Amino acid sequence: MGDSMWRDKFRVLKDNMNKLHMKLIMFFVLLVCAMMIIEAYRYSSLEELVHETENVFTSSENIISVTSKVDMVRENYENFLASKDDKDKKRFNRSKSNLEDALEILNLKGKYSDSNIKNVNLYNMVSYYIELLDEIINGKKKVTNAGIKEAAKLYQYIDEYANEIMGEQLQVDAKEYNNLKEKINKNNIRASILSAMALIISILCIILFSVGITTPIKKLSEKTRKIAEGNYNLSVYDDDASGEVGQLYDDFNVMAKSIRDNVDEIKRSRMLEQALAREKINNLNMQKALKEAEFSSLQAMVNPHFLFNTINIGSQLAMLNDDDKTCEYLQNAAELFRYNLNGLDYNTSLDKEIENVDHYITVMQTRYGDSIEYSKRFDHNINIENIILPKMTLQPLVEFLYINSVNSLEEGGMIKILINQNEKNYIVDILSGGNEIEQKIINGVMLDDSLLDEQTKNELNNSVEGKEYYMSILGVKNAVKRLRLLYERKDVVYIRRDDDINYITIKIPLDVQIDEV
């Protein structure tokens, strides 16, 4: 239990340490500690050096102090010897006391070393000297020449010894000074190197930190820009990212996904709306075309039922009168009207359209004799019952060709219907010989009124050929419009001339499934 608690705590600590702000805090704390330690080192080195410097001069100071006091004692001693005055004796005693105090500093009490042994000897010598003079001055010893000589000799020894010590001390001091200088230089160099190292390490750390922080931000910024440009399929992944950066990446990915989803949703909605709108427009256009066709049909027919019935009666009368030609004519005309009567707002099959064309041609041939050479040819493998067209498509096209190319010929002309198939389409060609159809008429048929110039429109509307001519253009235009609407293609119908033959070609795609309604 205890172990797992510590493990959990350690895991939490480790996770915390991965965070950027913890790393930053740690770095700065370490840096400050390192700088403080460097300064502490400098300070302690300087302190030690100052202390050593003090030591260098202290020993010399001590010797000088002692020797000067020895001189004072000697002077007072000699003065007393000369004067025998109590004042001189007191002065001697005072100076002796001062000397003893000063001497204590040389008393090492058995702690000998090579550096201080001479001080010990001097201490003993001066102590001996003090004792000797004291004995002489204070009457403990008789003043003799030998005694005075001894005192003088001892003073000389002390002086020589002190000078020797001072001389050696000077050499030692010089050496110490050089050592100190070297030490100071070394310490300065060490501290400078360490400070430089700390500085370089700090700069590197700062660079790494700033790169570590700015690089993911730049990455995110770039990704954000791409999203703004419309590329929504983006995400940011970095296995090494942890802490705040990792959190930022995760949040960005969530945001990008959300945007992506929303945009997809919007696109889908728009596509649907566009499709609906297109459908609506198609329907409206279809209705409009139907209305136009109906209108033109209605214009052409006063009372279609009355006419149909009338024609039928006429046909029966002709049959009763054995007028086969008239009967045939009237029957075909009736068929034409009947086909028309059933409305234009539905589709039909190609075979029915061709049948309608046959009726129309029969009527026309009856009217105009053999001036129309009509033929049909199609591949019997093609199932024309399955080919769907808008109702009243072929007949207007045939009528258009007749009026614009065959009708004006005295000898008449050919009208042919060919049905073929290629890899992608059924090809229904309506051919006519005769004159070339004027381009303005072709434009009037193939192009939308908004694309025609005013002159062309007026010419078409005010055609000298009369209303029939105008109506045929209107009918073809309507048929073309309806074909385009049904197959949603502009190139479903086109008019061309090739080898003095006029062609109206209908291309019906094989893969379009349209029901006969």
Place this chain on the structure above:
Amino acid sequence: MSEMSNKVMRGLMISIIVMSAIMVGLSINTSIEAFDKKEEQEFKYHFQVIVDKSMEKNNRDELIQGCKDASKDKGVYIEVIEAIDDEHKAEIVDKAIYSKVDGLAYNVSNQSIATKLAKKASAVDMPIVNYGISAYTDKNIVNIHMTPYAISSMMVKSVSIEAKERKLSKKDLILVLLKECSTKDKNINNRLIKGFSKGISSKYKNNVKYIRVDAEGYDVSSKLKSQIEKYKKARIVVCFDDEYTNVASVIYSNKYKKKMSKKLTIIGYGFNKNNQDNVKDGKVKTLFNVKNQSIGYHSVEALVDMKKKTDVDIKKYMPLFQKIELNKENEVEVKDILVVK
């Protein structure tokens, strides 16, 4: 941050920590050094040892080393002072007395000066060791040295053995070269001769020829050579001086070259670098030396005993004698020989 930069960051932080540790270590080291400097040892006694500045460097160093070894063992402080001559030594002794030094060791060969100094020191109850020639003695003074008599007595044993090995005939000579440049040398030589003649085997007594040569420094080579030329029958050459030992070995090796060992044997005294090489090269068969280290050691030992008022047994302080020759593996071997008076 990438894995690489994380690693680098960790490395840099560790560097900061290591650097700080180095700093702390340097600070502590400096403090320890400083602390070490300040510590001084407490000693029981303070002795002064006066050494001749003219003493051969090796011998001097050995003597001082012996004193220092004894000082470590006995817990006393040794102050080594170099002196130029006996008068200088007298002054040093005077100063030592005023400095209340606990004891002195010196080598004063001048009898009158030695006596004077000894009396002075004795007056203040200061123990003295004279590791020079015997002089005035009392309860505070010990003489530690090898007498010329003792030296020659030790060396003559090797001479006798060598004479027997060489099967000397009556005409063959045992040449003893003695340095005699002063009266002092003369006195020493007399004692050497006394010891030698007493110690030599009676069979070879008449083979011995003593040659006193008054030569020092640059003169030694030419004068020795002229003497050596006179005695073509010399089969064993004995020298009691280190310089003579060296020069004689050079002269004879130049004369006889590879045949030297067949022709004669040199037995010498004085353990310096040249003589050591001579032994190694086979020019000198046996070299004798008083172990100066033992003189130094015993001097301090004696001073401590005198200071403690322990009974002083002179035999205890006899210095060691050294015998240097090649062993069977042709390596220079130094043997310590205890000389009992």
